[in-house]
Amino acid sequence: MLPMNVSIRCLFFLACLQGGLSALAADQPNVLLIMADDIGIEGLGCYGGTSYQTPNLDRMADDGIRFTHAFAQPLCTPTRVQLMTGKYNHRNWRSFGILPPDQTTFGHRMKSAGYATGIFGKWQLQSYDPPDYPSADLRRATGMHPKDAGFDQYALFHSLHTEDKGSRYANPTMLEGLAGSDGELKTYAGRYGTDIWVEQILTFFDQHKGQPTFVYYPMALPHHPFEPTPASPGWDPSLPPPAQDPKFAKDMIQYMDTAVGRLLDGLKQRDLDQSTLVIFYGDNGTHQQVRSSMDDGRVVSGGKGLTTQTGIHVPLIAKWPGHIRPSVSNRIVDASDFVPTLLEVVGATVPDDQQLDGISFKGDLLGAPTVDRPAAFFWYDPRPGWDKDAFTRSVFAVDRGHKLFRDGRLFRLSDLPLQETLIDRDDWNDDDRAAAKRLSLVIAEQMAGVDEPPLVDETGTPVDPAVDPAIDPAIDPAIDPAIDRRR
Structure with a gap:
C-alpha cells in the first residue's frame, strides 16, 4: 500500500490528466492564512447567519470552497498551538497563553520550504499570566517569543507580558521586529489595529514579490472588548473607548469581513490573486455574550470556551482562482490538519520522523479524492492560566x-x-x-x-x-x- 502522501499525489495527477483542474504552476504558490478570533459559523452569511453583513467572505465562499464540518478547540491558545504545530494538545500542552519554545511551527516549515514568512496580528503565546496571579512566576515568559517562531517579520499584539499589551483596536500597540530580533513596541496613535495589519501584510507581499510568500494573519477581530470600529458611527480614537458592550459585536464582525475584502482586493490589484491560496478559519466559537440569528429562524448564543457545537464548529473557506473550483465540502477538518496541508500545497515533504496528527486536505482544495478524516479529536484543558479556572x-x-x-x-x-x-x-x-x-x-x-x-x-x-x-x-x-x- 502506498504511503498516504504518495497516494494523494497520484490521485491528483490522474485528475489533471482527465482534464480536471489546471495543474499547479511551476512556481510555488503564495499562501495567506487568516484566522479570526472568536467566530462560529453563525457569524457568516454563507453558513446561514443573518445578523451580520459579510459580503466579502460570502463571495470568497462562492468563488472557492466552503467546508461544512471544520472544527477548532473551544479557546484560542489550544487551537493556535494545535494549528501551528500540527499536534493535538495532549502532546505539547503546558498552560494557557504558552507555545512551548521547543516546538516546530509552520513558520519554521514554510521557511525551510523556501518561503518568505510573515506574521501579523495577535500572538499571546509567550507570557500570559499577570504577575499577581498564583504561581504565575512558574509560567511567565516561558513560551515562544515571535522572533523564534520561524517568521522573517512580525508585528503582533500581546507578544510580551499581559500587563504590557496595550490595545489591539484603537491606538494599537504591537511588537514589531525581524527574525531573531527582540523587536520594538510601537503604538499607533489615532489608528486602528486591523487597518495597520492589513497594510503591513500587503506591504510584505510587495517586498517579496517574485519569491513564494507565506503570511499568517491571526486577526484580533472580533474578540472582546466589544468596541466601536472605524466603520461605527462616532468612532473617535482620540477619546477613551466606551464601556465594552456586546452591541458592538456586529460592527466588529462586519469589520472583520471588511479586512478580508481589503486583503483580497489588494492581492488582485497586485496581480497576485491567481498565485495565492487564501484560507479563512476561526479559532473557536463566538463569544457567549453574542446572540446571532440563523436563516432557519433560530437565535444562537455563542459558545466560546464550551465543548458544545457552538464552541467548536467554525468557518473554513479557501480561495485560489484557477485551482479551487467553487464547491462545498463536508470533509471533517480540525486545526492539526493545516501543517500537512500547507506543506503538500507548496510541494514540501511532510515529515514522518515527528508526531503529526494532521491529515492533509489538499486534495479537497484541488478537487482530487483524498483519505477522509473519520472524526475530529479533542484533548481540551486550558488550565492553568489566569481566568481559566472555570474550565x-x-x-x-x-x-x-x-x-x-x-x-x-x-x-x-x-x-x-x-x-x-x-x-x-x-x-x-x-x-x-x-x-x-x-x-x-x-x-x-x-x-x-x-x-x-x-x-x-x-x-x-x-x-x-x-x-x-x-x-x-x-x-x-x-x-x-x-x-x-x-x-
Whole structure:
C-alpha cells in the first residue's frame, strides 16, 4: 500500500490528466492564512447567519470552497498551538497563553520550504499570566517569543507580558521586529489595529514579490472588548473607548469581513490573486455574550470556551482562482490538519520522523479524492492560566452525526448546524451504538501510549484525579470492552 502522501499525489495527477483542474504552476504558490478570533459559523452569511453583513467572505465562499464540518478547540491558545504545530494538545500542552519554545511551527516549515514568512496580528503565546496571579512566576515568559517562531517579520499584539499589551483596536500597540530580533513596541496613535495589519501584510507581499510568500494573519477581530470600529458611527480614537458592550459585536464582525475584502482586493490589484491560496478559519466559537440569528429562524448564543457545537464548529473557506473550483465540502477538518496541508500545497515533504496528527486536505482544495478524516479529536484543558479556572478537562471526538466524550456521554448532531442532543444510554439506537464504538476507538487510538499532561488546578498545582470533578473518567466499558482505557 502506498504511503498516504504518495497516494494523494497520484490521485491528483490522474485528475489533471482527465482534464480536471489546471495543474499547479511551476512556481510555488503564495499562501495567506487568516484566522479570526472568536467566530462560529453563525457569524457568516454563507453558513446561514443573518445578523451580520459579510459580503466579502460570502463571495470568497462562492468563488472557492466552503467546508461544512471544520472544527477548532473551544479557546484560542489550544487551537493556535494545535494549528501551528500540527499536534493535538495532549502532546505539547503546558498552560494557557504558552507555545512551548521547543516546538516546530509552520513558520519554521514554510521557511525551510523556501518561503518568505510573515506574521501579523495577535500572538499571546509567550507570557500570559499577570504577575499577581498564583504561581504565575512558574509560567511567565516561558513560551515562544515571535522572533523564534520561524517568521522573517512580525508585528503582533500581546507578544510580551499581559500587563504590557496595550490595545489591539484603537491606538494599537504591537511588537514589531525581524527574525531573531527582540523587536520594538510601537503604538499607533489615532489608528486602528486591523487597518495597520492589513497594510503591513500587503506591504510584505510587495517586498517579496517574485519569491513564494507565506503570511499568517491571526486577526484580533472580533474578540472582546466589544468596541466601536472605524466603520461605527462616532468612532473617535482620540477619546477613551466606551464601556465594552456586546452591541458592538456586529460592527466588529462586519469589520472583520471588511479586512478580508481589503486583503483580497489588494492581492488582485497586485496581480497576485491567481498565485495565492487564501484560507479563512476561526479559532473557536463566538463569544457567549453574542446572540446571532440563523436563516432557519433560530437565535444562537455563542459558545466560546464550551465543548458544545457552538464552541467548536467554525468557518473554513479557501480561495485560489484557477485551482479551487467553487464547491462545498463536508470533509471533517480540525486545526492539526493545516501543517500537512500547507506543506503538500507548496510541494514540501511532510515529515514522518515527528508526531503529526494532521491529515492533509489538499486534495479537497484541488478537487482530487483524498483519505477522509473519520472524526475530529479533542484533548481540551486550558488550565492553568489566569481566568481559566472555570474550565475543565474534556476529551472527546466528533464526526458528522455524533459527539462522544471519554466519560461516555453521547450527543446526536442534527442536520441543523450547531444543534446537538444528549442521548440517555437507555435510548441509544443502533446508529448511536455504532457511533459510540467508532468514536471511542478514535479516542483510544489518540491516547494510546501518550503520557497525558498531569491534571492541575487553575494555578498549575497537581491535583488528585479521584477528587477533582474536572477529570472525565475513561470510556465506559459498556461501549466497547476491548478499548484500552488508560488516561
